[in-house]
Amino acid sequence: MEAPESLEALQARHRKEQRDLVARVTQKKKSATKKTRKGVNDECERLELALKERQAQELAALSGENEGQEEVPEEDESPDNDVEKTLEDMSISEPSPSTPANTANSQNGFKKKPNRAKARLARRAAEQEALAAQAAEEAANLPNQRELERTRMKELFDRYGLQEKEIRADGHCLYAAVADQMTVARLDLKPKILPQINGQDTALPDYKVVRHAAAGYIAQTPDDFVPFMEEPLDDYLRKIKDTGEWGGHLELAALSKAYGVTINVLHADGTVNKILPEGAQTEGDAKEIWLGYYKHGFGLGEHYNSLRKIP
Structure with missing residues (x-):
């Protein structure tokens, strides 16, 4: 026991x-x-x-x-103190006519x-x-990471001439932000690189079309992506196409190549991650789109917003 x-x-x-x-x-x-x-x-x-x-x-x-068990003296109590307390506890108390409790206790002669x-x-x-x-x-007293991140991002928007289009934080934010950027830049959501999206897919909401574009490109070039996955390819593709699973760097890389665009991801520390499409060697070789990456600013955790160029 x-x-x-x-x-x-x-x-x-x-x-x-x-x-x-x-x-x-x-x-x-x-x-x-x-x-x-x-x-x-x-x-x-x-x-x-x-x-x-x-x-x-x-x-x-x-x-x-512990009720009724022998009291264990505290560490700071000395033997002399124990003796004094024992004598005090056993001393005879004077009856008090005004206190019923004292009267009851005095019947046995002890406090x-x-x-x-x-x-x-x-x-x-x-x-x-x-x-x-x-x-x-x-x-x-800890710093408010959310407010700090927001302040830094606003400073960076001014530096790069950007204005933010906030995207709903629902798990589709990466794909919805890319769709917004493609629309603002007047670029076709139908991938320029295989696989082509069929008519049924193009009837889907824009963020869903982007999800299918990412999944389709990964399916056509699995050797470039499978080494970085922690689950089977089919399961990974199903999550991209049919669920609200968050997207990350792998999906951005697939979308950059599928659409032939450079994707710039701006972080609050000033870092800009540039994801170049197939065949592009330097900046300017392809059209660019901008996303803002947040780590603390939204309740669900990591988040992407669309960053539009100020006219």
């Missing part, structure tokens, strides 16, 4: 759970958007309440198991012994609350 958890081990686990929850809640709140903030706050309150209730139940259960275990639990709970408050304060 597994030995019951000691009070010290229980308190240590509770402190760690509280620190972990504070970090988790802080990250959720920082990533929330205006639309999702209320739901995130409600979820965070439920998590905090659930943790407090569970920890209180565990403390109460452990306190009940009621204080529950030192409960006092220790209360002190530990106060220490845990102080630690949680300290962790929350430290998290609040």
Whole structure:
């Protein structure tokens, strides 16, 4: 039978759970958007309440198991202090006519012994609350990565003469941003390089057409892409065409070659990743489109927006 958890081990686990929850809640709140903030706050309150209730139940259960057992002296208590406390606890109290509790206790001639275990639990709970408050304060003092990223991107827009077209953060953002760029540049969404999209595919929404273009090019040139995949090719292609799976560098590389365009991806640190199409050796060899890459600015995580050139 597994030995019951000691009070010290229980308190240590509770402190760690509280620190972990504070970090988790802080990250959720920082990533929330205006639309999702209320739901995130409600979820965070439920998590905090659930943790407090569970920890209180565990403390109460452990306190009940220790009820009636011999008190273990605290580390800072000396033998002399124990003797003095024992004598004090066993001393005869004077009856008090105005206090019923004292009258009842005086019938046996002894003062009621204080529950030192409960006092220790209360002190530990106060220490845990102080630690949680300290962790929350430290998290609040961290820089707002979302606002910082936004500020830096706006500065870069001015440098490159760009204006942002915000794309919905729904898993299709990379493909929708490419579709917007192709439309603004008056470029055909039908790939210039095999495979060609059939009439049924071209009747799809623009972002879906772009998804099919990426999947089709990868299917036609698997040797260029399979070494970088962590799953079978067929599964990978199905996710591109038929789901809301996020796109990344592999899909951008496929789209650059399928459409014959240079794709510029602007990051908040000033980096511009240039993805050149087949046959292009330097800048200017092909038409360009621009995407903005965000790591902190949107609730779902990584995100792409369309960056249009200012006329």
